[in-house]
Amino acid sequence: MSLPLIGAVVPAHDEEALLAECLDGLRVAAGAVADRARVRVLVVADACTDGTAEVARAGGADVLLLGARNVGCARAAGAAALLSAYEPAGWLATTDADSVVPPDWLAAQLGAWEAGAAAWVGTVEVLDWAGLPRAVHARYRAQYDDHGEAGGPGDAHRHVHGASLGVAAAAYRAVGGFPPLATGEDVALVARLDRAGLPVVRDGAHPVATSARTDGRAPDGFAGHLRGIVRSVFTAPSGSPLGTPCPEARRGDSGPAARIS
Template sequence: MSDHRADRPPIGALAVIVPAHDEALLLPRALDALHTAAGHPALHGVALSLVVAADLCRDDTAAIARTAGADVVEVSARNAGIARHAAIRHALRRLGTPESATWIATTDADSRVPPDWLAHQLAQAAHGWDAVVGTVDVTVWPASYPAGAQTRYTADYRRAASRSPHAHPHVHGANLGLSARAYRAVGGFPPLASGEDVALVARLDRARFRVLRTTACPVDTSARFAGRAPGGFSAHLRRLAGAHPPVLEPDPPLTSRRVT
């Protein structure tokens, strides 16, 4: 059960986690956004470890991540839960800070966090929340989506969130944060190829940690048909668009640059 005391030590360290499988195209913009978020004034004096889990990559994902200044953990699992967990273990070892003063923030390689994303999570931690479960926005859609699919998705997603903005039903690994203490207490991400984020939040709920579900700081994510996790967000979009089975096609065009 979570300790709700107001005298918890302030967060002094951040582990920022990005799992990636063949993400050379989209990873640079994700890392760009994370570097911007890490430069927020609210993070002054906070130690930060940015780790990319390069999971069974056949492209330049690992090299791009290292060039951008991220630590890289190479795994060969093709499993989002295993990749996230491996990156978190690496980051926590590298930081070496007490669990009670360490926060874990996870996003995805095809997503772009807003400039205040990390500051927002730290602010919620300071208010006593053990975890922050955020929402996503989709701003770039492939032309191959049927007419109306974007409208249906946006309407359905926002309708579900608007029923209770502070207790929305969505869970995304692209916009998730929690204390290292809570993460360890529930056993971390389970070794699932997809749905690892939902399973982790369910563990937190069962353990009665304080979980904030908020629409306040959404993350921009990809609407590509050919997602990396089976049964993940792209599969949901395909179902909404009536595309079965998965359609393999190029990712939507995005302007990105390599981080140096």
């Protein structure tokens, strides 16, 4: 009996500088589950003008060329390709080209899948804050931590990040997949899963390392969130506390698929 297949989707727009490290992380994570699953990595090179596709191939990934310049379209196209392949994936994982998954990232998702989860929602962390003031890091950490516990084991946060997300193929198809949004396609997918009453594991124990760049590839995505923190830090009245979060203003909604990203 063959091992189950996990498809890992990496949308990328002009990411030749960071993609190799992303793929290195996925390679290590795939090795950690080699006795339980096979992993196929697909980089969706979306409207690239640099060597992203070449870096992807050199890193052992398959490449899908796209001209949408839209991260929702890119994630959806990658998922569709993996689900319609000669041997379709049974589980889809997705991360971002400027992010590095931890060694146990796929193992955590595989465990959730084996336990009957329809999806797995992870967290991110910024390891290198070079170029940004310490106050920005402090404000970000306070806001991120403020999400707090959501009510029980396996449900430890309410963040949603396309950089750390997995979903069973059947559940993905059932809710219509990623919508073609320029921003928020990840939140929209998880919201669909929640509305359908499907079991979603929210796991904060395996954070993905992501970049602290404020010039991101998706409008109002994680980089946009960091830009907002920079603005709030430098426009805060003198002497005001930098660590006082306002959750509802950050999230935009208070439902299960709320996020900071």
